[in-house]
Amino acid sequence: MSEFDPAAYLSDELLERIRSRASGYDRDNLLPHEDLDELRAAGYLAILAPEELGGAGLGLAEASVLQQRLAGAAPATALSVNMHLVWTGVAKVLADRGIDTLRFVHEGAAAGELYAFGISEAGNDLVLFGSDTDAAPRPDGGYAFTGTKIFTSLAPAWTQLGLHGLDTTSEDGPKMVYAFVSRSEEADGRIVTRDDWDTLGMRATQSRTTELHGAIAPPGRVVRRIDPGPNPDPIVFGIFSVFELLLASVYTGIARRALDLAVETAGKRRSKKTGLAYSQDPDIRWRVADMALAYDALPPQLWSLARDIDEQVDHGARWFSLLSGIKHRAVTMAKRVVDDAVLVAGGSSYFSQSELGRLYRDVLAGLFHPSDPESAHSTVATAWLGPLES
Known part of the structure; x- marks a missing residue:
């Protein structure tokens, strides 16, 4: 990861502009057209397309890092772009395995198409x-x-x-x-x-x-x-793997932003009782540490699993439990971290203009994306215990 500079694809300046617009798009219930225009101009829509077709030639591991970064600025923008990146990611997964039927997706992404x-x-x-x-x-x-x-x-x-x-x-x-x-x-x-x-x-x-x-x-x-039904076809694996990983990346990015806001708020708030910053309160310190312990596990897991897809590591039948598992862990972790961040921040996060308040609402969407908790647990149980007896 040392050679990969996320800021080369999503600069701090671009992210701050995107962050500054997020509350307005949320309030007005509008698509973030300006965000999409700037991301298109920055070549972001083609990060997974090969260089020879006009893209950046990145892998899923790098795309995961970038989506975490974008979600920290504007979760809804990141989630909407995620769906475009799913198709360009599927095109990459298939092309890496010698199937070129989605070449037009990469060509289109480089030309500005939005999937x-x-x-x-x-x-x-x-x-x-x-x-x-x-x-x-x-x-x-x-x-x-x-x-x-x-x-x-x-x-x-x-x-x-x-x-x-x-x-x-x-x-x-x-x-x-x-x-x-x-x-x-x-x-x-x-x-x-x-x-x-x-x-x-x-x-x-x-x-x-x-x-x-x-x-x-x-x-x-x-x-x-x-054929319908469970199928090992590469397009099924491609869609499921890219969808789950990039989705988990968005919610992991939300968790990181909530953690950063909690740390920032703890340093600013002062106790009337002690005169000290909340960052010196043992209960607050324990809560922030607990948030960090939960969050810290996800980015390396995402990088490792995405890199395995990029390098065509064969996990065989375990793939689906690994992928549904990481999505489940990411969204449940993110919800827990945001919940704790709201407690650290206090009543100010209950106001509609609060960024943490928006994260609190945004993170709930993770519960509705496949794989849902029931499906994830069923998949993992089958991987470890075998199928249910008929």
Whole structure:
């Protein structure tokens, strides 16, 4: 990591500008357009694209560090950009393994395309293993998708939507189909973006509902057809691994910011009883130490696991428990750290303009991303104890 300088990709000055805008975007429930414009201009959207295609050529380990850094400035901006980076990360995972079908994703990212993640569907706990979206084959080899996707981050601004659906009509079906549709489909009403994002936290992600009414993915943008259900296909591993790691990175970044704010506040607040700064209070010192002990474990774990993906280390069947486990640890740790930071800061964090108050709301979103606690525990239990007996 010594040769990697995060400030070369996310300068302190850029992060401070992003931080200064975060409260306004949250208050007004708006997409952070200025943040996205500055990140695009800085080449951030292409950090995972190879240098020969116009990107930075970074690995997932470096991207994890950068997403932690960005989340410390503006969690919602980091989480929304995360969904773009998931697809560029999947393209990297596949390319590293000799599968070049997502080359256009890297080329697009370098050219300024903004990718959104159209996988989540209401009530679909199969996630990558099934879909309620109909994928209808077209004579030219493309597909028309009809269904509803939820939590589509970057909804007002994405230019390409990566999604999945189920083809039940082809002779070799059913097949899960992964493809990309263009924003241009919106002009003909084949894509409708609802203005329905009014949430407790992570408001600036603008993760609105997306309706698909026969949205067309041309043949060159149909990237994978695989059997439904648990599947070792590289695209399933790619999506799951990149999603879990970069998601864990965002919430780890939130925890670090909460810890920094707690330390800063403890140094400023003074006790009327003793006249000393709260940083000298034994109970406060114990609480901050407990926060740091919880936080310190995550960054090296993220680096190590992301590096294993970059270097194609084979963890075999353990991969899914390792990945769901690190996401679970990151979000539960982050919530605990933010809770404690609020206690250190006191009543000022209860006001809506407080950054800690915003972190308190933003960190709750981590509970809703897959893998949820039940799924994570089931996956890890199976890894250690074997499957349930029928």
